[in-house]
Amino acid sequence: MTGPGALRALPAGRLSELAAQIRRRLVDTVCARGGHLGPNLGVVELTIALHRVFDSPRDTLLFDIGHQGYVHKLLTGRHEEFGTLRQASGLSGYLCRAESDHDLVENSHASTALSYADGLAKARRLTGEQDRAVVAVIGDGALTGGMAWEALDNIAAAPGRPVIIVLNDNGRSYAPTTGALARHLALLRGAGAQQSQVTGANVFTQHGLAFIGPVDGHDIPALENALRRARSLHSPVVVHVVTVKGQGYPPAENDDADRFHAVGVTDPVTGRPATSRPSAQGGPAAVPRSWTSVFGGELLALAGEREDLVAVTASMLRPTGLHLMAERFPGRVFDVGIAEQHAVTSAAGLAMGGLHPVVAIYATFLNRAFDQVLMDVALHQLPVTFVLDRAGITGPDGPSHHGMWDLSLLSVVPGIRVAAPRDTARLRELLREAVAIGNGPTALRLPKATTGTDLGALARMDGMDVLHRSTRRPLDVLLATAGATAPAAVQAARQLEEKEGIGCTVVDPRWIIPVNPALVHLAARHRLTITVEDNIRTGGFGTLLAQACTDTAVTTPVHSLGLPSAFLPHGPRDALLARAGLDADGIAKTVLHARTALTTYGLTPNTSPLNDTRRPQ
Template sequence: MTILETIKGPHDLKGLSEPDLARLPGEIREFLVNAVARTGGHLGPNLGVVELTLALHRVFDSPTDRIVWDTGHQTYVHKLLTGRQDFSKLRGKGGLSGYPSREESEHDIVENSHASTALGWADGLAKARRVRGEDGHVVAVIGDGALTGGMAWEALNNIAAAKDRPLIIVVNDNERSYAPTIGGLAHHLAALRATDGYERMLAWGKDVLQRTPVVGSTVYDALHGAKKGFKDAFAPQGLFEDLGLKYLGPIDGHDLGAVESALRGAKRFGGPVLVHCLTEKGRGYAPALDHEEDHFHSVGVMDPLTCAPLAPAAAPSWTSVFGDEMVRIGEEREDVVALTAAMLHPVGLGRFAGRFPDRVWDVGIAEQHAAVSAAGLATGGLHPVVAVYATFLNRAFDQLLMDVALHRCGVTFVLDRAGVTGTDGASHNGMWDMSILQVVPGLRIAAPRDAGQLRAQLREAVAVDDAPTLLRFPKESVGPEVPAVGRVGGMDVLHAAEVPEVLLVCVGVMASVCLRAADLLEARGIGCTVVDPRWVKPVDPALPPLAARHRLVAVVEDNSRAGGVGSAVSLALGDAEVDVPVRRFGIPEQFLAHAKRAEVLADVGLTPVEIAGRIGASLAPADRPGNGPAAPSAQGEN
């Protein structure tokens, strides 16, 4: 039996012998590599926090002491140490979440997979303990990348003012989020990291003292408690201390004894303390360390020895199609520039950055700043393309509304991972953008159905310089081209029946689902017209008169039903006094459990069989006329 298999909870860590404790990090890393290779998941970040997580659970008493993890993809080790060692279905339906989950464990406080929020949570938890007269500590673990987010600094401003509140901030500094951390904070942390005199002195002291008989290790442990004094002599004063936070570090985050010593010192201090730990993303796994792009931030199913992917070769991704087209557009137009929020490669801007390094900016985990900076770029005569995950644009709604749209700035937002993403769970599903953004005046939203449409609509978007535009596409691979058979207004007709009764309005990638649903309905004698609006906001003026020629309109979208495209279509028909019932098929107003995208879509009824069945049931034969209205022309109407 391995040492890891004997760990059923954090209490089992406290009684480990020194030899067993020395073996445990290696066992954990071996477990992680083999387990995550079978399922896919966030490998690099977790390899980097093994000793740090062990130290946290040896020094503090979770869940009495509250440990809050920022960007919770770094909690696999935490799960292992809190009784969750079955990784066989990690991120799969019925298996462990890839993030903290209250349903899984009392040790998971915040189901946090968005960055920069842990410090605000910790501030609130610590205040609550003070008001209720409760003992115990609150610990927030935040990465250097997450510290680039404005929310983190808003929280620090409040935490620093609480001189007598026991709150510990652990900065897991591995110099990167997805990619290397950028910005002024990164330079400051680098200065603290790179104080050669300080680091050389500590390395010399450790080597000499630990070779000194009898008293050497004791003296070295004592010196760990005095590291703050050494830091003052050899390193620049930290801006954290200027804020009023006690600062301990920098500390080797892979030296378990050093991290424990620092955390115990922080625990004894009565006020807020920041413990700065230096870690290495991908630690202990050479292929991750050799992967310069992101140190295996997230991997798919692979051979753990060769790192060769084991899943079948996939078709090109939506992200790669976007990235390639951006390079082509950049070569044609010098005014097109790009911004992203700490996700240069995940959103497909890596090639653009390589080709045009002076025309792309990674602003860190700061979506709000990205939107406002884009407004400035547009006002300055450029056309910025802001590429982020759909779920993260939620943070920048006010800036999109009041800074970009109000000023009619020509900014294009590109939302990757739109709709159901699946395995990353509730927080990563991009299922709210088409609802939230319906209220933004002047904004145009495109939902491409295939790669050709993505390329075409991206070009249409960057051609607009007097209003914001937005494109959205999913995480999955691009499917086959879906040809149009005609045109009505600005909409593509994908299928036209001789005697249509149902108008199926498909949003983006739901086109193939609608076409299959139409086949099922026509097998039951119900004729369908299937249209792709292409631009789903605003509603095409040609849609109401087309709808008037049908008995039922059904809108199918991979977005929340509440306030989405279906709602906009209903409103447009009402304003045009077209009295045709509208059925809305979308994602229910709930947070979705993690599972594969196809499984989630099936669970919420977004399948051809479910859609056809519900439409067919609403058009009972007795209610249908013998002859339906004439079909729309496949050659196009205006």
């Protein structure tokens, strides 16, 4: 199969064989590389039908989120490269404009495809290209997002502007779809089981949209027939397709289907996570714990101690660790669907009602609810705690999933307090401190990584932890770290002392927003301060500390080391951090470069009384 043209020329009798081959390739590759397995197994026949009925890229196929785009990749000339999926310099785990003309949209945040489709259809009408179809594939989970309904409202208002909306209904996103829409779609599926098509009124027809379905999403002839009918209408239409997540792969069908939504390296036969090596006792290696699981366990413990503690998530109960609390306290955990804006303002309402909500959300998805954090929570000084999972570099998920903007966004929110735990002991400690704050919002940043050894402190000073203090020239350089960057900073400090004779102090502020005045004072006692953060440098922790030093007339130069203001590619997390200079070697090189530059231009403030090395540490 070399492309959609060859697929359209393939005899119908061979399509079942092709679908089976695609499923085998999906299982083999995704189990070896990690990625979204269940969603792609569920759309094999649907994607085949789409490419047989429509002429991509002349006809535009838009896949909401894009995590179900692997089959699309295989059918659009990327079969040979598919083994590089999610690997550095290989195929993206989502759609990617640089890979193919068949990928028009690569934003992998949910509920956006219908808005893209609305705009494209308008453009086609204005440019006289109405013979080019616009097709948007959206899941029932993504349809819970408010933006999707804003788009539907506009699409339905223009009957002469054809958009074909393919509703891929499998009853779930990361987990079973929640809300009244889920119940309505279940009724439509039930009615469809009694007859070939639903003919009565439903939420879509009441909006003025034509409606076809439900259609068996694993019956290629039925799918092709429905899609051709939809195109012939020349008006906005919903094609309701019913699929099974994980279809054709027994572990996904017989086990928890949502566990196969996204998998790591997996045994393709059993569907269980693969172990990399045996333990010292000869048995299977223990699977390292994730930061997410540690958070989930600690929140459960806190929920048992405090009846006012509730939790909110946006269709990501298990990925954010809230499933543990939901199992024990189901009435106190609210999954609002893929609706981050609603999640935050609903949490504001919970706080106004005397509760303390914990909103668990991916850092990248907090971007979507910034106005709600600012105006609905912070303006009212409400006690809402945001736990931002996947903060910093996420690794193989790519540019739209790196959590590298949250500190910059939150830094402008009046009254918010943001913590960045460096290890799991601090995670537990800081979470307890956060939910104890009752006069404003708080946030915690958690990396996408497995937990390591806890990094103890030499001393705690005004709420900050001193992690390293050089015995030689102790006041040369201050390394101020944010969260998980701390171990690399300590290692860099040791390298600088042993190899270069440069004395370093490493401090973990724990709470990084607002800047602790004691950190400003500590910076004043050093010749150079380097901040280390896994957020973009613009508006981040380093920017805040530099501003605080300026405001208090501290002359110590502050150099910010963080992520570049760019859309970073997918790749191993450690490699991407190293590329940004956020490993031990990179931090050490930054110190040497900054120190050399200051000396070259005569800017080292050796004569300032604030930098007097005779002052006690």
